[in-house]
Amino acid sequence: MRIAIAEDSAILRDGLIALLHRRGHDVVAAVDNGTELLAVAGEQADAGTPCDVAVIDIRMPPTFTDEGLRTALELRGRYPEHGVLLFSQYVETRFATELLRGDARAIGYLLKDRVADVSEFVDALERIAAGQTVLDPEVISQLLRSSPDRAALDRLTPREREVLELMALGRTNSAIAKSLYLSAGAVEKNISSIFGKLDLPSDDAAHRRVLAVVRYLQQA
Incomplete structure (x- = not known):
């Protein structure tokens, strides 16, 4: 580099x-x-x-x-x-x-x-x-505490929150599955649900992941 x-x-x-x-x-x-x-x-x-x-x-x-x-x-x-x-x-x-x-x-x-x-x-x-x-987990935590609107995040289940936090740390689907002891299909299902609950526009999967992380960090 x-x-x-x-x-x-x-x-x-x-x-x-x-x-x-x-x-x-x-x-x-x-x-x-x-x-x-x-x-x-x-x-x-x-x-x-x-x-x-x-x-x-x-x-x-x-x-x-x-x-x-x-x-x-x-x-x-x-x-x-x-x-x-x-x-x-x-x-x-x-x-x-x-x-x-x-x-x-x-x-x-x-x-x-x-x-x-x-x-x-x-x-x-x-x-x-x-x-x-x-992003460092502590950065995520403090940005979340500063978020003015938590309504969309409140729609997420505890498991979806865990998945989204690992997404914010840059983990791949396979790494998320290993960390949470889930199947690959279960991870994909949770991610799809997260996209829907956060009202993300249809786009390529990589871009939607970034949007989900940003929405997680600051609801505006």
Whole structure:
């Protein structure tokens, strides 16, 4: 993968560069603020060699509040297919919801303190580069608590909620079946029911999965 990093901690930034290089990936830029990341993204796009994923911290200079989320929103606005991984110690629900309200494919949000294994982190990047949505369970939980309208979610059965939560974590149907001790047919039946109860438009299955996850995260 071709990866860009925006992280103001020099130690963490250098650590990410080293581990990604060891795994055979190309870190094309490593900067400490969102402005420089957007400039790099523009240069790469103009050269016809866009990055696969940008790893973005949330609290960066100059105010150390939500610069990373604003950068991610602008990046996706300019380049809708550009992969984004928000990598932070904090869950910022306002702009995270706005980011997910658009096309949530190729977007991830992981919490630094909860990534226990390098392979887990690299796997998340690879899934995002492939167009999947990857979210930490704690991010899901906090976004759900901030949701203003739970009516559609309240129509789901407990089992459907379990299936949808695993979908939000990027699990395939076979992985969901294994985790919940269900047959493949039972998983497909639950997913079909979820699509119906959330009033999702008819579309390709992959896109409907993303829409279901987004609806799960924020009912609006």
